[in-house]
Amino acid sequence: MAFADTFKALSDPARREILELLRETRLSAGDIASRFDMTGATISYHLSVLKKADLIRETREKNFIFYELNVSVFEELMLWINQFNSKSKKKK
Numbered sequence: 001m002a003f004a005d006t007f008k009a010l011s012d013p014a015r016r017e018i019l020e021l022l023r024e025t026r027l028s029a030g031d032i033a034s035r036f037d038m039t040g041a042t043i044s045y046h047l048s049v050l051k052k053a054d055l056i057r058e059t060r061e062k063n064f065i066f067y068e069l070n071v072s073v074f075e076e077l078m079l080w081i082n083q084f085n086s087k088s089k090k091k092k
Helices: 003-010 013-024 029-033 040-052 071-091
Strands: 056-061 064-069
Touching: 003 013, 003 040, 003 071, 013 040, 013 056, 013 064, 029 040, 029 064, 040 056
Parallel strands: none
Antiparallel strands: 056 064
16 A cells, blocks of 8 residues: 555545545445535546545446445554554553
8 A cells, every 4th residue: 555645645625525425325426526616627636536545446337437435445554553553552
């Protein structure tokens, strides 16, 4: 996993909000865009950054593209972060 891409993707509040929406269910780009006051191009850019970081996956069904969370990346990130918590507990 490229942590630089992950942290870049997570640094933007709009992308974090998109991730929160996808936590509940998979959505099309149109469904996502309808919840923001942004252009379609801006939503597309945010989705592209999230895909590059592998935080979301896309699946095509007929004429639609649906986006959903890639939970395994979040699990990997939590394991990486948790190692620092474990080391600090050992020092006490």
